[in-house]
Amino acid sequence: MIRNLSRAVRRAYHRTVDLSHPARSPLGSAVExxxxxxxxxxxxxxxxPGEAIRRTREHREGFVWIGLHEPTEEEFAGLAKLFGLHPLAVEDAIHAHQRPKVERYDDTLFAVFKTVRYVEHEQLTATSEVxxxxxxxxxxGRDFVITIRHGSHGSFGPLREALERLPDQLQKGPSAVLHAIADRVVDDYLDVTDAVQNDIEAVETAVFAERTARGDAGQIYQLKRxxxxxxxxxxxxxxxxxILAHEPPAAVSPEIQPYFRDxxxxLARATxxxxxxxxxxxxILQAHVAQVTVAQNEDMRKITAWAAIVAVPTMIxxxxxxxxDHxxxxxxxxxxPLALGVIATLxxxxxxxxxRNGWL
Incomplete structure (x- = not known):
């Protein structure tokens, strides 16, 4: 049941071709x-936002979902005050560069996820961004979800539209949105790891298929970075x-808890x-270094062999x-002619x- 629903969300998400999602409210540049x-x-x-949360609390049902993209401190201050967000969480949300985490502030849950995107490239180089x-x-919170994106990718427009096709899931409240975001983020991890695997296979083939150039070490190191x-x-x-799967805070609905286990x-598979x-x-890097060492040894043997051959005429x-005189x-x-013949013969x-010994 849980896996089928997660797949339904993913199918609905991938059916959405347009990844852009225009703003539908005149609330400022940061509010999507x-x-x-x-x-x-x-x-x-x-x-x-003020009218939305007021109407929601008047009806005592439903929730508000507000999406923002890289808000400034001034742009976010009003929302933070309206929803009673903790100052420490607000600071983290504005300045970003946080580790993935889940923190509880009274009745509000604050979660941080790292999003990833695979950068397409024709050929992997020592400076390629992957x-x-x-x-x-x-x-x-009990009746609201606020999402803040940092970065040029990861629009929630398609995800929002996918969830809107699953009203039974949305009825579970704001924690259903949290699960959908976590599920999408982790699915992106799997997609990126599959794409990176193709790069690794290409590098591996290049290393073992033929003698590699010195630049290949840079490619391997860049891919490792x-x-x-x-x-x-x-x-x-x-x-x-x-924490979300086994020790969920009050903001997470008990109905959603099993979905986080999925x-x-x-995530365990991606890890x-x-x-x-x-x-x-x-x-692969060790194999490349070993091949370079072997190639260098072969070159040294050839140089030594030719030096030994050249030593004969030099000596004579x-x-x-x-x-x-004598x-x-x-x-x-x-x-x-005899001296030349002896030199040539030797x-x-x-x-x-x-x-015969494989030195030349």
Whole structure:
């Protein structure tokens, strides 16, 4: 049941092709949307936050979902006061650069998620950007959800529209939105890890298929750095999801708690893949270094072999270049051809010996 519902949300989300979601309220540049939900349905009209929460509390049912994108301190101050948000959480939400976490402030839950996006590229280079990260902060109260995005990706428009196709889920309240966000974020982790796997396979093929150039080490190292950025987004989310799945605060509906266990399972899969990729990249880098070392040894053997061959004529010519009057074959007609013949014979013999032993 839980897995089927999660898949339903994902299918509804992926059916939405347009990832942009225009603002539907004239509330300022930071506010992307302010929507009122009641009995699982979206209430028509453009709402201001104050009016939306007032109407919701008058009816004593439903909730308000306000979406913002990188608000300034001044833009967010009014909302923070209206909903009674804790100053520490407000500071974290505005300045971003937080680790994934879940914190409780009275009746309000504050959650931080790292979002990721795979950066398409024709060919991996030593400077390619592979993983782009952003942040999502979520305030969840009894009758409101406030989402704050940091970064150029991760619009909640498609997710909102997907949830609106599932009124039974929206009836579960603001924590249903929190689950949908966590589920989408973790699904993006899996999509990015699958894409990164293709890059790793391409690098692995290049390393073992042919002798690699020195620049390939830069590609491997850059991919490892990008994987580390992905790891910093994924791994710290384990504890927050465990809290939501097994020790949920009052803001999380008991009906939603089991759904976070499903998300935690997906996160565990993403974490296992990333750890495996990290170990694989270490092995690939070590294999590349070993290949470079072997290539250098082969080059040194060839240089040594040719130096030994060149030493023969150098030695003979050096002896006959000492200009003594009484030396063998100096005044013999065939002395010079004989010396050249001896040099050639010795050089060819040494060359064959090195070739037979694999040095040339």
């Amino acid at each position: 949307n302010c929507v009122v939900y009641r009995e699982g349905g979206r209430q028509p009209g453009d709402w201001a 993983v782009d990260t952003g942040e999502v902060m979520v305030f969840v 990008e994987l580390l950025e992905l790891k910093r987004a994924v791994v710290p989310l384990h504890r927050p999801l465990q 998300v935690a399972d997906h 296992e893949q990333i750890n495996a990729f990290d170990g694989l990249l270490d092995s 010519c050096g002896i006959y270049g000492m200009n003594f 030396m063998p074959e100096l005044h013999w007609t065939y002395g010079y 050089c060819l013999g040494i060359h064959r010996g090195f070739r």
